Amino acid sequence: NAGVTQTPKFQVLKTGQSMTLQCAQDMNHNSMYWYRQDPGMGLRLIYYSASEGTTDKGEVPNGYNVSRLNKREFSLRLESAAPSQTSVYFCASSERQGLNEKLFFGSGTQLSVL
């Protein structure tokens, strides 16, 4: 019953450092997503992948890159971290059924950029 697994759970970076957030799902879902959650705001979509081999920008893609390595894995990379990227990051997956899809979320990565 793993569902969506994210690593790491916590990370502290210095400005300018790079890192990759890992996400894997074991539900054979086609669609995967990266969101960020900031205090007092709704979740905002960074990137999504409708299927293996495709990725698209969401609402706030600047400063991020993604890789859909295979059907299971979708990683998010910060090339040069900035304090504005301090946030909680969530990965999600879904199996689209028309326009009604149920999302399954990982437990999140709390990232602090100093």
Place this chain on the structure above:
Amino acid sequence: KQEVTQIPAALSVPEGENLVLNCSFTDSAIYNLQWFRQDPGKGLTSLLLIQSSQREQTSGRLNASLDKSSGRSTLYIAASQPGDSATYLCAVKADSNYQLIWGAGTKLIIKP
């Protein structure tokens, strides 16, 4: 541009009470609306999804309603329990792409 608002940001009620959480959206042209639950340190869990053609959905003690014309949805929780304490978020699918527009959530505390 679609905007989703949840008021209040926090709510504290005694155990056993029935309660209503609110979600409002600015553009009535939506495909569906979903309610999620978020527990501290954990991810989000989908509770209910209401399609644009539906008026309500029920799951156990939860009932979600949708009034597109007024841009509102409510999540009704019957006979609240301390285990219902969590943050509740609503999200609308505003068009045919993959993007959901999220509210900031209501943090609910049920006092024993």
